[in-house]
Amino acid sequence: MAHADPGLLTLLALGETVPDESVEDHLRTCATCRSELAALREVAGIGRETRVERDLPMPSEDVWSRIAAETGQDTSSVVPLRPRPRRWRALVAVAAAAAVIGAAGAVAVDRITTAPVATEQVLAQVDLARLATAPGSARGSARVVRTNGRTVLRVSVDGMPAPEGLYQVWLFDGAATMIPLGVLTNGQADMPVPDTVDLNTYRVVDVSAQRWGQQEHGTSMLQGQLS
Numbered sequence: 151m152a153h154a155d156p157g158l159l160t161l162l163a164l165g166e167t168v169p170d171e172s173v174e175d176h177l178r179t180c181a182t183c184r185s186e187l188a189a190l191r192e193v194a195g196i197g198r199e200t201r202v203e204r205d206l207p208m209p210s211e212d213v214w215s216r217i218a219a220e221t222g223q224d225t226s227s228v229v230p231l232r233p234r235p236r237r238w239r240a241l242v243a244v245a246a247a248a249a250v251i252g253a254a255g256a257v258a259v260d261r262i263t264t265a266p267v268a269t270e271q272v273l274a275q276v277d278l279a280r281l282a283t284a285p286g287s288a289r290g291s292a293r294v295v296r297t298n299g300r301t302v303l304r305v306s307v308d309g310m311p312a313p314e315g316l317y318q319v320w321l322f323d324g325a326a327t328m329i330p331l332g333v334l335t336n337g338q339a340d341m342p343v344p345d346t347v348d349l350n351t352y353r354v355v356d357v358s359a360q361r362w363g364q365q366e367h368g369t370s371m372l373q374g375q376l377s
């Protein structure tokens with residue numbers, strides 16, 4: 151006896167009912183088709199979380215149209231160009247997600263196709279100390295963050311008076327040299343740190359009040375040493 155139609159097995163794996171009862175009869179007696187169905191069901195489960203990278207039997211046009219009806223996906227551009235296995239695999243992931251979790255499917259499908267969020271790694275940080283020039287409410291923090299392939303100094307301050315000019319962030323070697331990195335906007339800034347700046351040497355983060363147009367380092371307000 152011939153094995154079950156692979157397209158019908160795919161529909162069964164997606165939770166569809168199939169009109170042909172002989173398929174179910176066949177499954178009761180055929181371990182090969184049962185294991186194929188189990189594998190397809192596994193793919194349908196995986197499809198909720200990730201793209202499917204697995205060879206699947208190419209379904210008949212009738213199966214395509216049922217998947218299209220089930221998911222709202224347009225398969226007409228795929229069918230005349232068969233075989234297109236990659237397109238088929240991706241569509242199975244969409245169909246599986248929609249069939250398995252129903253109305254919530256749209257959200258899950260979005261997740262399938264969305265690139266992972268970039269991760270950030272904190273390399274060093276410090277709570278900035280208030281200097282005598284700053285009011286008692288002043289506080290701040292600095293972090294060195296590795297994100298999207300670059301190193302950024304992220305500074306955040308709070309409780310500072312409105313500056314007459316602006317607040318500027320510097321890296322300081324603790325001796326004689328200060329490197330201006332950027333200015334705070336509403337007490338915040340993400341400032342790229344050039345690869346040529348050695349953060350083991352320039353470990354002190356300094357926030358200074360600058361008068362408009364003041365080129366040299368102004369009045370230090372907050373300071374802290376990265377660790």
Ligand SMILES: [Zn+2]
Nearest residue numbers: 153154180183
């Ligand atoms: Zn069989």
